[in-house]
Amino acid sequence: MGMYSKLWKLIDAAETGAEIPVRCQAEAARRIIQAVRKEKTKNVALRKKLGMLRQGPLKSRIVEDTTDAQQVTIYFSLEWDGRKL
Numbered sequence: 001m002g003m004y005s006k007l008w009k010l011i012d013a014a015e016t017g018a019e020i021p022v023r024c025q026a027e028a029a030r031r032i033i034q035a036v037r038k039e040k041t042k043n044v045a046l047r048k049k050l051g052m053l054r055q056g057p058l059k060s061r062i063v064e065d066t067t068d069a070q071q072v073t074i075y076f077s078l079e080w081d082g083r084k085l
Contacts, residue, residue: 004032008039011076012055019075026064026072033060036076056080 002008011020024032037058044054056079065071 002035002039002042004035004039008036008043011036011058011078012043012081014077016081017077017079019077022074022076023065023071024074026070029062029072029074032074036060
């Protein structure tokens, strides 16, 4: 199980379009986004292999913290969750 798989499972379990906030250091934001996308890619490959429906695009947006310049909040969401047509 990957380091970011728990985060991916939270995003995957959320309602379609619901944003999952992740607060982190500004310099780690891009790495976290990349790692979550990698977890999604693994999940999509597995679902494709099993013939299951796959999730839609992963959206992420970064919002800078107004009180601390070194902190940001990343909001993750899925356009479509792949559970039904």
